[in-house]
Amino acid sequence: MQIDFHHGVTYVVARLAGFEHDAASIIAYCAQYVDDATNAGLIRFDNGTVFQRMSSAHKMLNYRNFQELAAHRVWIPFHFLPGNGGLPRSLEPEGGLISKLICRPNSYIAQEMVREAIKCQDFPHGLHRWGVTMHVYADTWAHQGFSGVSHWANEARNVVDGQGKADRNLMNRLKGYFVNEALPLGHGAVLSNPDKPFLRWGYTNGYGEKIIRDNPRDFLEAANCMYQAMRRYLLKDPEAIAPEIPEPDKTIIATMLETITDRSGKVRHKKWLQAIAAGKFSFGEANICYIPKGKNSWKHLALGTEHLIDKEHQVFTYTPSFLASDWKLFHDALQAHHVYIIHELLPFYGICMG
Known part of the structure; x- marks a missing residue:
């Protein structure tokens, strides 16, 4: 998924579920920043304090950058959560490890x-x-059928559009990529097709199975399940029975997912922010923005830097407010999530990727 869903839709769903504006803004910022936190390493301060950050994405999520993309510590815990064949802990899918690693929507692993x-x-x-x-x-819906490792199971051929016709546009775009070296890793074989909410398309996977994808349907289901999870979060009860997104908000979300068809995720994102500002949803008017790097970004507010990439051996000015900064807490969250997924949750399913 791209910024229109990870930031825009996540904010909408959080507000509809009952989060106040400030909390929903933090949730949505973090959901998108997972795709933009490309720097890792030690942060050094002028008082001797240090902070270890980690990355949750590679630069530009570039499928040409196949050496970096092979890093399991990024793709598996943050973008292609293994699905165990859609089965619970007690059952093993046929096909060995790769069958366990392929992402499945709303899998038992995802629910845990x-x-x-x-x-x-x-x-x-x-x-x-x-x-x-x-x-x-959310990515378990968009990335279903693909895994975060380089494997022939990720192959995709005979790609078709919503009418079942050969997708010449995709084939032309693939010519600009190092196909033989970079693929098949993740959903690189179909570029960003899984991430665009308005697309209906299909392909033949590495097993020879014909797959039909309906992104508007899948993205709406993702939004609905996120809404239910948000309700449970507010109740502090992970087992609580939660309703679906109420009407007419659900219809508005479904319509926007399908009818905002700009190829650029940033353009689609802008249209979601405009709808939110106009009070299109039942929670009323709200103004939100997302600044990943540079002035007024979380990183700028925490470290005082506007640079997109840190200089080697750079030393930052320490302020006590750093400890409670959103940027620092986001990186704390990445670490906690990574440790849980790689070292606790996946081993319960017989998956060792640490």
């Missing part, structure tokens, strides 16, 4: 991840971790 984040909400970074969790949870 959500429940854990609800239980951990009282930590200082609890709300930020919830935003990270919502990113990963």
Whole structure:
């Protein structure tokens, strides 16, 4: 998924579920920042303090950058959560490890991840971790059928559009990529088709199965399940029975997912922000923005830097407010999420990727 869903739709769903503006803004910022936190390493301060941050994405999520994209510590816990064949802990899917690693929508693994984040909400970074969790949870719908490792199971051929005709546009765009080297990793074989909410398309996967994808339907289902999870979070009860998104908000979301058809995620995102500002949803008018890097970004507010990329051996000015900054809490949340997924949750399913 792209910024229109991870930031715009996540904010809408959070507000509809009952979060106030400030909390919903944090959740939505974190959900999108998972795709933009590309820097890792040690932060050094002028008073001797240090802070270890981690990345949750690679630069531009670039499928040409196949050496970096092979890093399991980013793709598996943050973008292609293994689905265990859609089966619970006690059952093993046929096909070995790759069948366990392929992402499945709303899998048992994904549901356990959500429940854990609800239980951990009282930590200082609890709300930020919830935003990270919502990113990963939503991606289980968009990235279904693909895995975060380089494997022939990720192959996609005979790609067709919504009318079942060969997708020449995609084939032309693929010519600009190092196909033989970069693919098949993740959904690189179909570029951003899984991430665009308005697309209906299909392909033949590495197993020779014909797959039909209906992104508007899948994205609406993701939004609805996120809404239910948000309700449970507010109740502090991961097992609570939660309703679906009420009408007419659900219809508005469905219509916007299908009818905003701009290829650029940033353009689609702008239209979601305009709808939110105009009071199109039942929670009323609201103004939100997202600044990943540079002036007034979370990083700028925490470290005082407007640079997109840190200089080597850079030393930052320490202020006591750093400890409670959203940027620091986001990175704390990434660490907590990563440790839980890789070292606790996946091993319960017989998956060792640490």
